[in-house]
Amino acid sequence: MRVVVIGSGIVGAGAAYYLSGRGAEVTVVDGGYQGAATQAGAGIVCPWVDHPEDAAWYRLTSEGARHYPALVEELGEDIGYAKVGALLVAEDPADLEPVRGLLRRRHADAPEMGDITDVPTPSELFPPLSDTLSAILVPGAARVDGCSVRDALLRAAIAKGAQVRTGTATLTPDGDVLVHATPPPSAQGRAASSSSAQNLATSGRGTESAAVSGETTSWRQATPLDVGAPDTAPLDAGAPDAAPHDVGPPDAAASSPAELTSDLGTPTRPEAAANGSGPDRDGSVRGETNGGVRVEADMVIVAAGAWTGEVCRPLGVELPVFPRRGQILHATLEGVDTAWWPIVLPRVGPYLLGFPDSRVVVGATVEDVGFAPRVTMAGLDEVIEAGLRVAPGLANATVAETRVGLRPVYAPGPALIGPLTDRVVVATGLSAYGLTAGPFTGRIAATLALGETPPIDITPYAPSRP
Numbered sequence: 001m002r003v004v005v006i007g008s009g010i011v012g013a014g015a016a017y018y019l020s021g022r023g024a025e026v027t028v029v030d031g032g033y034q035g036a037a038t039q040a041g042a043g044i045v046c047p048w049v050d051h052p053e054d055a056a057w058y059r060l061t062s063e064g065a066r067h068y069p070a071l072v073e074e075l076g077e078d079i080g081y082a083k084v085g086a087l088l089v090a091e092d093p094a095d096l097e098p099v100r101g102l103l104r105r106r107h108a109d110a111p112e113m114g115d116i117t118d119v120p121t122p123s124e125l126f127p128p129l130s131d132t133l134s135a136i137l138v139p140g141a142a143r144v145d146g147c148s149v150r151d152a153l154l155r156a157a158i159a160k161g162a163q164v165r166t167g168t169a170t171l172t173p174d175g176d177v178l179v180h181a182t183p184p185p186s187a188q189g190r191a192a193s194s195s196s197a198q199n200l201a202t203s204g205r206g207t208e209s210a211a212v213s214g215e216t217t218s219w220r221q222a223t224p225l226d227v228g229a230p231d232t233a234p235l236d237a238g239a240p241d242a243a244p245h246d247v248g249p250p251d252a253a254a255s256s257p258a259e260l261t262s263d264l265g266t267p268t269r270p271e272a273a274a275n276g277s278g279p280d281r282d283g284s285v286r287g288e289t290n291g292g293v294r295v296e297a298d299m300v301i302v303a304a305g306a307w308t309g310e311v312c313r314p315l316g317v318e319l320p321v322f323p324r325r326g327q328i329l330h331a332t333l334e335g336v337d338t339a340w341w342p343i344v345l346p347r348v349g350p351y352l353l354g355f356p357d358s359r360v361v362v363g364a365t366v367e368d369v370g371f372a373p374r375v376t377m378a379g380l381d382e383v384i385e386a387g388l389r390v391a392p393g394l395a396n397a398t399v400a401e402t403r404v405g406l407r408p409v410y411a412p413g414p415a416l417i418g419p420l421t422d423r424v425v426v427a428t429g430l431s432a433y434g435l436t437a438g439p440f441t442g443r444i445a446a447t448l449a450l451g452e453t454p455p456i457d458i459t460p461y462a463p464s465r466p
């Protein structure tokens with residue numbers, strides 16, 4: 001069976017990995033869009049503190065987290081995964097009680113979270129932290145490097161025969177895949193559709209006060225606190241005529257999957273094929289159509305992140321998928337071993353996590369501003385100001401890097417996974433939880449493309465058929 005996967009973020013790479021392991025002939029297509037979420041993701045894997053009243057979300061994220069240790073072993077390479085634990089911190093210890101209760105209730109079905117303990121002096125575990133904080137530790141929480149996971153999944157898929165192509169994929173109304181060297185003009189409409197999807201999302205969710213009550217909502221802040229208020233980049237919000245560079249042309253970022261794949265020997269770039277230089281090694285490219293090169297497929301998996309709605313539009317569906325921007329900062333503390341520092345999760349505001357190489361990641365903004373993958377002064381200010389409030393000991397850290405990504409949000413529900421037509425499977429909408437649930441979601445998509453029964457009931461994530 002020939003399967004084309006559109007998008008090589010963590011979900012698409014996961015799908016390619018599980019498909020190629022099952023003997024499918026796999027072609028992955030990625031346009032290297034600016035703002036792809038996977039390259040910006042922080043790497044927190046701690047599902048048990050969130051979605052107290054959303055069984056579908058919790059099922060997906062907790063299964064995703066449970067899936068990781070086996071995946072790490074299978075891949076057999078360093079993907080930055082380590083069970084470093086998570087410190088839930090609060091100024092007022094009373095604020096920790098609802099989440100403590102939630103963890104107690106969930107422990108029986110998720111013993112992998114470990115035994116929750118009080119931490120009287122959190123700065124002993126994460127030295128830059130403020131002395132005024134109270135904390136509890138969730139020892140089973142892990143951190144992971146999203147780029148490394150994606151790259152390792154792709155590498156393993158390629159080793160089993162998958163092909164990876166650089167280019168922008170479009171679908172025909174019948175679900176055929178065309179690959180273009182540059183984004184097609186229709187790509188410029190994405191921001192317009194994002195704003196209506198975003199309206200749907202905000203009208204269907206709780207208010208700011210509910211979001212911070214601590215009783216019934218996630219511990220981590222995954223929706224904007226200022227719902228309906230002007231955002232930090234108002235000019236970009238829902239702008240229907242966003243310039244092409246705002247909506248995702250190929251990206252030259254060092255960590256882009258396009259670069260990885262050329263490092264690994266991309267067989268044929270679409271422009272070469274379009275110039276008449278012949279078929280791919282696997283013979284799957286049959287000719288040009290509307291400026292694109294057709295890639296034959298029995299099944300297509302659309303894992304195009306925040307751009308999934310645009311990709312699927314030719315099928316006659318309007319998927320309410322929109323981008324939720326996150327700006328994030330990487331700092332270094334020279335000479336300090338930060339590799340085993342726990343993740344720090346305040347009730348509201350920025351999280352912090354340590355990685356090897358003396359690196360501390362502080363993030364992230366949560367902004368509904370359309371397809372505008374930019375690092376802004378206000379965004380950085382928000383992250384730095386709130387980060388220093390929680391961890392004043394970072395004041396002298398070196399700002400090493402800033403990143404920005406567009407979390408793919410499916411407005412009506414937890415995530416969007418399932419068959420869209422007889423030939424097209426969609427897998428996206430993982431929002432702030434894609435590094436946790438991405439590989440597992442890719443596995444679900446792979447089973448669906450192969451016509452097999454997915455590992456969990458996917459009814460809550462199913463798209464409505466066009």
Ligand SMILES: Cc1cc2nc3c(=O)[nH]c(=O)nc-3n(C[C@H](O)[C@H](O)[C@H](O)COP(=O)(O)OP(=O)(O)OC[C@H]3O[C@@H](n4cnc5c(N)ncnc54)[C@H](O)[C@@H]3O)c2cc1C
Pocket residue numbers: 006007008009010011012029030031032033034035036037038039040041042043044045146167168169170257303304305306307308311325326327328363364365404405406407408427428429430431432433434435436437438
């Ligand atoms: C700042 C930030 C922090 C985060 N932190 C965490 C965290 O701590 N824990 C966690 O679990 N999750 C986290 N997330 C969420 C997580 O990163 C995302 O949910 C996840 O990466 C989404 O992966 P994806 O594969 O669906 O999308 P993406 O990574 O966006 O990949 C989509 C891919 O599709 C390609 N594409 C799009 N359209 C086309 C087309 N037409 N043709 C070809 N290619 C196309 C793009 O180039 C891109 O590579 C964070 C996200 C952000 C932004």
